[in-house]
Amino acid sequence: MILTMSRPFAIYIGLLGVATLVVIAWPPIALFGLFLGVVPGIFFWVAPSLFVYSLLWWSTRAAIQQTPIARRAQAGLLRFVVPAFSAAIIAVPAVLIPYLNNMRAEEVAQRLRDSDREPDEPIVLPETVALVMDGNYNWPKKKPFCETLCVRLLFNSSVARVIAVDPAYGSTAAFWIERREVCPDRPNLNFDVRWTTDFPLTRGDTPEDRVRARIAGGECLMEGDGHLEEATATISYRHVQKGTTIFQRPWSLQPGPPVVNRLEISNTSGATLYRRTEVILIDLTTPLQIATAAGLLTTVTYAGWARYNKTLGQIGPHGRDVLPYILRDAVKTPEKNPH
Structure with missing residues (x-):
């Protein structure tokens, strides 16, 4: 029995094939399709997955119909059983492949987190603390900033001295607070990392506003030379593994190693008081689908x-x-006027 594709199905596959080629070659068309109406946008969005699964289903169905068992079966039975059986054959790997891949990725992530230590009680910090933060670097000064955590510890009087360390460049700087009539201009601080516990923010009363007001009132943030050895406790945030992003290896079923970051607090003897490992996995959707993405304000696209x-x-x-909950009052939003 020679199986030929029906005219309606051939037209259907042809239209999907053209749409698939267009949207993979130029992903923004799916976004522009939404501007023309919901239906065109959805059509371009689902076209690649629908094309692949439809073609696989038809090919599987055609192969089954060529088997001796199917040839001897009644035509009525073929009409219902073979299409359903063909769909099941396609559905099984479409579900199992992402499920097994994602499960293996989570097992790797769990091994990376096996050494984590998260005590229930808050951690009490000594007078001098080192902050080793990846990416905390003031390019003009060639030294680390006193960033959000540093500022909170000092202006809450939780510690007396902070040794800021940038591990990438090996540079260090010491920070402390002194009361003076006139403070040095442009203190080396940075509030780029916003804490979720600070929201909702009130205009004129953000953590940065409060700290700058206190500096203007004579609580000066001082900066000088410092060495890691001075600290009797260390808080570190490190990029353990760069990993891959969702835009890398788009057609590989194995997305590559995950992004791994780690937050640690240790004492002067090197004993770990706290450790949490953040693992960012890139999971496949279930069932397998082909996706395209583009944005209005970016040239980055994905297929x-x-x-x-x-x-x-x-x-x-x-x-x-994490830090607001493990250090508690030591890192709360600084008061407007503590006196």
């Missing part, structure tokens, strides 16, 4: 297997999602 980021042990940039 490949549909994926999504999954974060285990979230700590946020510089540990902002």
Whole structure:
């Protein structure tokens, strides 16, 4: 029995094939399709996946119909059983492949987090603390900033001295507070990392506003030379593994190693008081789908297997999602006027 594609199905596959080629070659067309109406946008969005699964289904169905068992079966039975069986054959790998890949990725992530230590009680810090933060670097000064955590510890009087360290360049700087009539101009501080506990923000009363007001009132943030050896406790935020992003290896079923960040607090003897490892996985969607993406304000586009980021042990940039809960009042929003 020679199976030929029906005219309606051939037209259907032809239209999907053209749409698939267009949207993979130029992903923004799916976005512009939404501007023309919901239906064109959805059509371009689902076209690649629908084309692949439809063609696989038809090919599987055609192959089954050529088997001796199918040839001997009644025509009525073929009409219902073979299409359903063909769909099941296609559905099984479409579900199993992402499920098994994602499960293996989570097993790797769990091994990376096996050494984590998260005590229930808050951690009490000594007078001198080192902050080792990846990416905390003031390019003009060639030294680390007193960033958000540093500022909070000092202006809450939780510590007397902070040794800021940038591990990438090996540079250090010491920060402390002195009361003076006139403070040095342009203190080396930075509030780029916003903590979720600070929201909602009130105009004129942000953590940065409060700190700058206190500096203007004579609580001067001083900066000088410092050495890591001075500290009797260390808080570190490090990029353990760069990993891959969702835009890399778009057509590989194995997305590559995950992004791994780690927040640690240790004492002067090197004993770990706290450790949390953040693992950012790139999971495949279930079932397998082909995705395209583009934005209005960016030239970055994506065409490949549909994926999504999954974060285990979230700590946020510089540990902002964890530090408010493990250091408690030591890192609360500084008071407007503590006196």
